[in-house]
Amino acid sequence: MLEEIMVTGIGTINPIGGNVQELWEGLLTGKSGVKRVKSFDVSGHQNKNGCEIDTLREPVLFETGRTMGRATRIFMLALEEAVCDAGLSAEELARERTGLSIGTTMGEIEPLEAALMNKGKGVNGGPHAIAENVADTLKLSGPVWTITNACAAGNVAIARAMEELLANRADIMIVGGVDAFSWAAFTGFSSLRAMTPDLCRPFDIHRQGLILGEGAGVLLLERQEHLLRRGHRPRARLMGYGLSCDAHHITQPDPAARSAISSIESALKMAQLDKASIGYVSAHGTGTPANDRMEAKALKAVFGETTPQLPVSSIKGHIGHTLGAASAIEAVVCVKALETGILPPTLNLREQDPECDINVIANEPLCKPVEYILSNAYAFGGINSSIVIGKTKEN
Structure with missing residues (x-):
């Protein structure tokens, strides 16, 4: 361990x-x-x-x-x-x-x-x-x-x-x-x-x-x-990470989401968790058609029949895409979600893309205590990353 x-x-x-x-x-x-x-x-x-x-x-x-x-x-x-x-x-x-x-x-x-x-x-x-x-x-x-x-x-x-x-x-x-x-x-x-x-x-x-x-x-x-x-009290546990690169295109993600799937699975493996343990996904969710659809496909491939019950959201409607800061800020938000049992919403979502048929939290926060959170981030050049953050034993 x-x-x-x-x-x-x-x-x-x-x-x-x-x-x-x-x-x-x-x-x-x-x-x-x-x-x-x-x-x-x-x-x-x-x-x-x-x-x-x-x-x-x-x-x-x-x-x-x-x-x-x-x-x-x-x-x-x-x-x-x-x-x-x-x-x-x-x-x-x-x-x-x-x-x-x-x-x-x-x-x-x-x-x-x-x-x-x-x-x-x-x-x-x-x-x-x-x-x-x-x-x-x-x-x-x-x-x-x-x-x-x-x-x-x-x-x-x-x-x-x-x-x-x-x-x-x-x-x-x-x-x-x-x-x-x-x-x-x-x-x-x-x-x-x-x-x-x-x-x-x-x-x-x-x-x-x-x-x-x-x-x-x-x-x-x-x-x-x-x-x-x-003797200081921790706020959360960093459980694991997964990294991959598909080199599909300099700016476009692989539409098949193969390496994104790999990064999620690697993070779960390092965290020694099964997919059912994840209670919420902090999505990369840039608001670009190709990226959103790729991430949705990756989540469905990993979580399978449990995907409709897995809450997902992106905070980029609130603060924009902060580039290299994005997934670090999202990790901060994940800690707050674990501590409060409240999951942040996706702002400006009015009509969900049917090709992104995942359980997106729209416009209003969701009260749902969770033990473990998956947070994804993707980048130009086919770079895929996922981390898993969990509650502390004290919480």
């Missing part, structure tokens, strides 16, 4: 909440982060909406001695909440064998955008800059990873952190995903015609695509032995 890996702290900042509780309340009350983009001029784009964070305060727990880009600042705010939630301090993180695993799609993109627009170099940039900034600020001595598996990066970062703990290379892992709203991402998705002109409608027959968002989700993971020594 694998050593248990515990979730001991969670934090987030996103378009509908500056912390976990604000996000949770926003999900349950149908709050939407969609509004006209303010970060840059969108007059030349067909799609003019996005999910941006209105204001960013400065972190108070960590003293940074450097100028940081927007993505790093977003991550640090979510990290601050997660560290406090775990009952830790910056000094304790520096003393312990603490590692870091950050998933991102765009990284610290500001310098590239500044160069493209002839606005100068700006802050230290690149995918690696976020992890470097955080590790240097906290004086971390454990392994440091930057994961750039696009929209699956949050889940892949969680998997990487879990492996570091299981291999006893760290006692605590800071893990999460982050992306800032960017002109490069907006223009890229616009060129692919993947964005909707109005609202993101996961699994709806009238959906037209995704809405871009920004934010961060952070979890503090600890080996059970280490957590027992310091």
Whole structure:
């Protein structure tokens, strides 16, 4: 049996909440982060909406001695909440064998955008800059990873952190995903015609695509032995993960869902659970026709005759697609769902696509205590990821 890996702290900042509780309340009350983009001029784009964070305060727990880009600042705010939630301090993180695993799609993109627009170099940039900034600020001595598996990066970062703990290379892992709203991402998705002109409608027959968002989700993971020594109460258990790549197409998922099925089955196997144990699925649910149908097909293939009773939802109608942050924020939401016995709804779903014939929670939360949750994330290039999170024995 694998050593248990515990979730001991969670934090987030996103378009509908500056912390976990604000996000949770926003999900349950149908709050939407969609509004006209303010970060840059969108007059030349067909799609003019996005999910941006209105204001960013400065972190108070960590003293940074450097100028940081927007993505790093977003991550640090979510990290601050997660560290406090775990009952830790910056000094304790520096003393312990603490590692870091950050998933991102765009990284610290500001310098590239500044160069493209002839606005100068700006802050230290690149995918690696976020992890470097955080590790240097906290004086971390454990392994440091930057994961750039696009929209699956949050889940892949969680998997990487879990492996570091299981291999006893760290006692605590800071893990999460982050992306800032960017002109490069907006223009890229616009060129692919993947964005909707109005609202993101996961699994709806009238959906037209995704809405871009920004934010961060952070979890503090600890080996059970280490957590027992310091006497802090865990919030959830990280049970297992599954990763696969089908390389079907650079942007389109495999319509047969073969590798997505494999990632779900691998996660269940690592968690030592059968399919009947899963009480809820946090779907990737981007609101694009191909992705929603592929995920529905994967769930039906794995869960078979029990699929009609298995609740599924996507939070991207509320906060948009936050790219590398998406599955990390969704993992935070999964912890809240386990603790409260409430499952968040899929916003903007009016008429479900008959090709997505799964049990989607529409518009109103569902009260249903569950023991184990499956959370999926998929990415360009055929990357598939799934994690399983469970209740603690104390709960």
